[in-house]
Amino acid sequence: MKPRNTNKPDIDDEQRRLAVLIDADNAQPSVIEGLLAEVAKFGVASVKRIYGDFTSTRATQWKTALLKHSINPVQQFAYTSGKNATDSSLIIDAMDLMYTGRFDGMCLVSSDSDFTRLAQRIREEGLTVYGFGERKTPDAFVQACDKFIYTEVLRADVTVAAPATPARVARPAKAAAKKTVPAQATTAAAITQPAAIAPTPNKPTVLPLPLDLLRRAIEEASDEQGWAHLGNVGSYLTKIRPDFDPRLYGHKKLSDLLKHHPRHFALEERGGAASGSKTIYVRALD
Numbered sequence: 001m002k003p004r005n006t007n008k009p010d011i012d013d014e015q016r017r018l019a020v021l022i023d024a025d026n027a028q029p030s031v032i033e034g035l036l037a038e039v040a041k042f043g044v045a046s047v048k049r050i051y052g053d054f055t056s057t058r059a060t061q062w063k064t065a066l067l068k069h070s071i072n073p074v075q076q077f078a079y080t081s082g083k084n085a086t087d088s089s090l091i092i093d094a095m096d097l098m099y100t101g102r103f104d105g106m107c108l109v110s111s112d113s114d115f116t117r118l119a120q121r122i123r124e125e126g127l128t129v130y131g132f133g134e135r136k137t138p139d140a141f142v143q144a145c146d147k148f149i150y151t152e153v154l155r156a157d158v159t160v161a162a163p164a165t166p167a168r169v170a171r172p173a174k175a176a177a178k179k180t181v182p183a184q185a186t187t188a189a190a191i192t193q194p195a196a197i198a199p200t201p202n203k204p205t206v207l208p209l210p211l212d213l214l215r216r217a218i219e220e221a222s223d224e225q226g227w228a229h230l231g232n233v234g235s236y237l238t239k240i241r242p243d244f245d246p247r248l249y250g251h252k253k254l255s256d257l258l259k260h261h262p263r264h265f266a267l268e269e270r271g272g273a274a275s276g277s278k279t280i281y282v283r284a285l286d
Contacts, residue, residue: 015043015044016042016043016044016104016105016128017043017044017046017102017103017104017105018039018042018043018044018045018046018047018103018104018105018106018107018130019045019046019047019049019094019097019103019105019106019107020036020039020045020047020048020049020071020106020107020109021047021049021050021051021090021093021094021106021107021108021109022048022049022050022051022071022109022110023050023051023052023086023087023090023108023109023110023112023115024050024051024052024054024059024062024086025052025058025086025112026110026111026112026133027050027109027110027111027132027133027151028151028155029061029062029064029065030155031132031151031154031155032065032069032071033069034151034154034155035109035132035151035154036048036069037154038132038149038154039107039130042105042107042128042130042147043104043105045107046102046103047072047097047103048069048070048071048072049071049072049073049074049093050062050066050071050072050073050074051073051074051076051086051089051090051093052073052074052075052076052086053075053076053077053086054073054075055075055077074089074090074093076089087112087114087115090110090115091115091118094106094108094118094122095118095121098121098122098125098127103127104127104128105127105128105129105130105146106122106127106128106129106130107129107130107131107132108129108130108131108132108145109131109132109133110131110132110133110141111133111134111136111137111141112133112141113137113138113140113141115141115144116138116140116141116144117144119131119141119144119145120144123144123146128146128147129144129145129146129147130145130146130147130148130149131144131145131147131148131149131242132148132149132151132154133148133150133151134150134151134152135150135152137150142242142243143242145242146238146242147238147242148242148243149243149245150243150245150248153245153247153248206248206249206250207248207249208249209249209257209261209264210244210249211264213237213240213241213244214233214237214258214264214265214284215264215284217233217236217237217240218233218265218282218283218284219284220236221233221235221236222283225283226283226284227268227281227282227283228281228282228283229279229280229281230254230255230258230267230279230280230281230282233254233282234254237254255267255280258282263285264284264285265282265283265284265285266282266283266285267280267281267282268280268281268282268283269281
């Protein structure tokens with residue numbers, strides 16, 4: 001096999017070449033748009049492949065997503081019941097792509113712990129591994145990645161406007177009930193209303209503030225006065241917790257999360273017109 005070229009010139013993050021490998025058996029089509037948008041933050045998806053048995057009814061919902069986002073399907077028949085041939089096919093391709101030396105990182109999309117060793121091997125070769133999976137993903141696979149993003153936060157940005165229609169239907173039912181049997185109408189409306197709010201499970205549960213973790217990260221990156229560069233704090237958090245994501249705590253950015261808790265953290269902007277840029281520093285409060 002061709003060894004990886006370790007003499008490639010440094011390039012900007014926007015131009016990092018990434019391979020996106022999706023396990024169709026352990027990923028949902030509903031997150032693909034948000035997932036590819038997230039991948040674009042890390043680099044360019046030069047290769048996009050998805051692995052699965054697309055002759056089965058379980059994979060039919062992927063067909064529209066594949067065409068829309070130009071993802072190359074890799075058909076893998078289930079040769080034996082109870083054995084997952086998809087995993088083997090994805091792992092073989094990942095190793096082949098790694099040895100071409102053309103990529104700076106790989107995005108492994110799965111909630112399966114079987115890819116733990118694959119992620120470790122890719123990192124050993126010097127590539128960055130971005131993992132994508134559901135909250136049920138075993139911690140072993142999460143920790144094997146440089147960065148892990150839970151797909152629930154990618155699906156959360158999709159707002160469903162369905163509640164408006166049932167609300168209009170419920171009002172005539174109440175009006176008619178006033179002329180007949182009010183108690184029955186009230187009961188019917190109460191039953192109808194929860195069904196209108198059904199889309200809420202798409203949104204992830206907001207987790208409590210990881211106060212100890214944040215304070216520890218600030219302490220590790222702080223100077224003598226206790227102030228820490230926000231970028232260094234974020235880098236430290238990712239190193240010790242690859243799955244750390246401000247969106248899990250209700251905020252898109254780390255700075256927004258810290259600003260939301262002025263009782264525990266103080267933020268300060270440094271720089272200005274002279275330097276042409278502003279830098280955020282943070283300090284933990286007692």
